[in-house]
Amino acid sequence: MNYQTFEPHSDLKSLVSCYWTLEVPKQCEPQKQRIVPDGCIELAFILGDDIKRYTSEKDFIIQPRAMVLGQTIEPFYIEPTGFVKTFAIRFYPYGFANFVSVPISNLANKETPINLLLEAENADELEQKIVKSENTEQRISIIENFLLDRLNNEKTIDRIVKNTIDSLISANGSTSINSILKDDLSKRRQLERNFKKQIGVSPKQLGKVIRLQTALKMLLDQKSKNLTDIAYESKYFDQAHFIKDFREFVGINPKEFINHENLALSAVFYK
Numbered sequence: 001m002n003y004q005t006f007e008p009h010s011d012l013k014s015l016v017s018c019y020w021t022l023e024v025p026k027q028c029e030p031q032k033q034r035i036v037p038d039g040c041i042e043l044a045f046i047l048g049d050d051i052k053r054y055t056s057e058k059d060f061i062i063q064p065r066a067m068v069l070g071q072t073i074e075p076f077y078i079e080p081t082g083f084v085k086t087f088a089i090r091f092y093p094y095g096f097a098n099f100v101s102v103p104i105s106n107l108a109n110k111e112t113p114i115n116l117l118l119e120a121e122n123a124d125e126l127e128q129k130i131v132k133s134e135n136t137e138q139r140i141s142i143i144e145n146f147l148l149d150r151l152n153n154e155k156t157i158d159r160i161v162k163n164t165i166d167s168l169i170s171a172n173g174s175t176s177i178n179s180i181l182k183d184d185l186s187k188r189r190q191l192e193r194n195f196k197k198q199i200g201v202s203p204k205q206l207g208k209v210i211r212l213q214t215a216l217k218m219l220l221d222q223k224s225k226n227l228t229d230i231a232y233e234s235k236y237f238d239q240a241h242f243i244k245d246f247r248e249f250v251g252i253n254p255k256e257f258i259n260h261e262n263l264a265l266s267a268v269f270y271k
Contacts (some may be wrong), residue, residue, distance in 0.1 A: 003268050006136070009144045015095030016147070019140050023048075024084035032077040033265040036216070036250050039209040041096040041112070041200070042069040042106065043089040045130045045139075049082030053111065066114045066127040068096070070107030071200035075251045077262070085161055087130060087139050089147075093206060094165050097198040099150050104200040110218070161194050165202055173211030174235030177203045211235065212249050215242060219254055227254055 002023040008016035017040060032054065045066050052060040054077040063078070071093070097104050100117045107117075115123035126146055135138045167180045178187065195203050215234040231242035246254050250263075257263060 001264070001268060004136075006140060010187060012144065012147055015151075016088040017092050017095075017100055019136075019143070020088050020090060021136055022084060022086045024080065024090075024151045026083045027080070030080050030082075032079045032262050034077055034251065034260070034262045035072075035077050036075050036177070036212075036263075036266045037072045037209045038213055038269070039071070039093055039206055041071060041091045041093070041104070043067075043091070043096070043143075044125065045087045046085075047087060047131060048085030049080060050253060052081060053077070054078040054079070061111075063111050064113040066123070066130070067111040068107055068114060068117060069110065069111055071206075072109050073205050073249070074109070075249065078265075087136065088197070089143055092165070094162050094197050098108070099147060103197050105196050106200075108200040120156075161191065161198050164191060164195065165199070165206070168203070170209050172214040172235065173207040173209065177207075177209070179189055208245055209249065212245055215246070215254075218259075219257065230254075 002021075004021050006019040006021075008012075008018065026049070046063060050065075051063045053063050054060045060079070102117060112226075113123075114127065117123070118126070126142070129142045130139050133142060163221045164177065164180050167175055177191065192202060195201075195206075199206060199207075211234055215230050215236075218233065227242065228239045231239045234242065236245070238241040243253055246252075246257070250257060252260065
């Protein structure tokens, strides 16, 4: 498994977390991989063989080869059909709203082909350029030119939403929305409405995902660490609260997560 990340252009750093590539040789017996929510939105191009995304225990769809992966609030399974080769752009929660006109909430918990979000001609041209590129450097150059061209400097993210996300990220998801708004609690309803429109999930849900990611990194980096210590350092009320949230987003408890064979891919991403 070869997973690499790349820094975005300086003019995109406030919107794009990174570019990433993944290559995995064809397996004789491919395994399902559980993907855990990370609070981000991704634009992905499948350059290898098709990838299945399971919608139930047995039913699946074939992921679009050029797609946007919206916000997810529950784990899901994918399974390669052969050689895996993917190029993707990981946006910050508030980043992708700058490049499309559809409500971001419409993209939640599913894959959306890019030709449904961009003008068909532009979507097809972008996909073909990415597919025909000789290497990752060319793909990054193509996508950055595309994003910079689309970025409208007059269109800004709602300040309340961005400040809320910045506060959630800096506090690793542990701060309350009321404490962020401080004396301006009258903006709570406006925040909830704009947040759902621009981010795709509620502030509370995003905060829970960000806090879970903090705990996941501790769990993966320090396998011997006590769960109570991880819960405390991640600002959960107690270990029971940590385990409850963990099961909600991952589907299993923290101890099962460490050596679970279906989570090898998530472990690579989130470590």
